[in-house]
Amino acid sequence: MFARFHSSQTVRSSARVRNHPAWLSAQASFRRVLAGSLCLATCATGLWVRPARAEGSRDLFPSGAPGNRGNITWTSNSAAGFRSRTLMRVYANAGEFILMGSSAVGVRNGDIEVFNPGTVTGSVANETIPTSANFTCTSDRPSTGFIANRTQELAGPESIDGTGNTTGYTPCWYQAPSTGIYFIAMYGPSGANSNQSSNNGATGSIATVNTGNNQNTGISAWDVTVRNSQASTADLNGRLHTFFITMNMGANGRNLNSDLYPVTVDGYRYEIDIRGLDPFGFRIFGNQLGNLDSDGTTPLYHDVLGTNGAIANPEGG
Numbered sequence: 001m002f003a004r005f006h007s008s009q010t011v012r013s014s015a016r017v018r019n020h021p022a023w024l025s026a027q028a029s030f031r032r033v034l035a036g037s038l039c040l041a042t043c044a045t046g047l048w049v050r051p052a053r054a055e056g057s058r059d060l061f062p063s064g065a066p067g068n069r070g071n072i073t074w075t076s077n078s079a080a081g082f083r084s085r086t087l088m089r090v091y092a093n094a095g096e097f098i099l100m101g102s103s104a105v106g107v108r109n110g111d112i113e114v115f116n117p118g119t120v121t122g123s124v125a126n127e128t129i130p131t132s133a134n135f136t137c138t139s140d141r142p143s144t145g146f147i148a149n150r151t152q153e154l155a156g157p158e159s160i161d162g163t164g165n166t167t168g169y170t171p172c173w174y175q176a177p178s179t180g181i182y183f184i185a186m187y188g189p190s191g192a193n194s195n196q197s198s199n200n201g202a203t204g205s206i207a208t209v210n211t212g213n214n215q216n217t218g219i220s221a222w223d224v225t226v227r228n229s230q231a232s233t234a235d236l237n238g239r240l241h242t243f244f245i246t247m248n249m250g251a252n253g254r255n256l257n258s259d260l261y262p263v264t265v266d267g268y269r270y271e272i273d274i275r276g277l278d279p280f281g282f283r284i285f286g287n288q289l290g291n292l293d294s295d296g297t298t299p300l301y302h303d304v305l306g307t308n309g310a311i312a313n314p315e316g317g
Contacts, residue, residue, distance in 0.1 A: 004296040007080045013044040055235060056223035058153050061206045067276060068254035070247040071218030074187050077195045080310045081245070082125035082283065088184035090240045092176035092226050099157040099171035102186050102222040105137055105145040109191030110215070111144060112137040113173060117180030124243040124287065129185065137172035137225050145172030150209050151222040160230035169223070184224055190216045199281075202250030245284045252280050262286050281309075 001046065061069050075083040092098055106111030113133035116164065122128040137145040147153050147169045157171035189212075190196040198218030203210050210220040226236040233292040249256065263269045265288070291300040294316040305315045 003294065015103050032115060043212055054155060055225050055240065057221045058156060058223065063154055065202050065206055065257060066255070067206070067257035068088065069202070069206045069208075069220065070249045070254075071188075071198055071202040071210075071215065071281075072186065073198050073218045073222050073246045073248050073281075074185065074221060075193065075195050075198075075217040075246075076193050079310075082285070083127075083145045084283075086186070086242065086244065086246050087120070087127060087129075088186070088224055088242050089242060090182050090184055090224055090226060092179070092182055092239065093229075094176055094179045096176050096236070097160060097227050097230065098172070098174045098176060098182060098184075098234075099225045099227060100184065100223065101145045101147045101157060101171050101188075103147045103209050103220040104154075104186070104188045104215055105172065106149075107144070107146075107195075107211060107215070108189035109187065110189045110219075111187045111191075113185045113187075113192075114174050115183040115185070117178065117182060120183045125285065127183075129183075133185070135174045140174075141172045146170070146211075147209060147221045147223065148211060150207055150221075151221070155221070156235065157225055159233050160227075163231060164233035171223075171225070187221055188215045188217045188219050189213050191221055198248045199250050202248045204250050204254045225290055230251060233305055243286050245286075246282075247279075248281045249279060252278055252282075256276065260284065 048128065057069075058073075072086045077084040090098060098114065100112045100114075102112060104291040105112055114135040115130060116134045119130050120127050120136065126235070128275045151167060155165060155168035158166055160166045160171065160173050162170070174182075188194075188198065194217050196216040198216045201210055201212065201215035201218045201220065203220075207275070224240050226239045227234060232306065247256075255278055256274050257276060258274050260272040260274070261269055262272065291301050291302070292298060300316075304311060307313045
């Protein structure tokens, strides 16, 4: 697991990583995670066996959470060899429904697109994404998918038929034509191919969802939920994962307190308890190698220090 924050020293002093020997069945491993992937989860207190819920910003920033909100980003920029974007992966069985929303859908060029299993190729953080999506919220389900406020964010999606969970947002939805892992791309108001700064759109307040144009390449609130029918309000938790998260806190002097749950290929689940890091713009990257020693092959098993934010000259090569 490679996490790039404001400084490696801060990572060592403020983040706590715990290993839990929760052996997953082969089915659960396939459904919930791929090698080195990250499950986004709630920061509520309790036993470690709490479920790895992965709906979105409502779990990264639950009710009563301390600290500040960060926006996920999707830009045309690259840095340190990686594309600066957050591509989500969600497992769905044929016939199940993928419900989606964000604070940017319909705001200028803000949108959400879905790509069917097998259509996105290439290495993690440098994926080749088809020019045409299999589903686009603003064109295939117009006037849906907009998360307007904190109440809707915390409530999650209404039922697709509108009869249940009516305090939630009206979801954009896609019925899975086959069983597999779908790719979800969420674009801020600047659209899919912009490098416009998202700094001003990240207000920092967990209690406030920004729905304005100034989110730019960022998204203040977002959600991906799987359910089994149009009338259902029962979330099928643990279906969403990602290998790569890009986020922006908007400024320094703001603290992140979310929990993440990476799962490894041998079935172990880890908890990363992010306790008050001050990262500004940052990435969290889950992979199978981690940092390598200067020989280029031996795992380093600790942080890498560099001379700038891009770690252009890492210590030890």
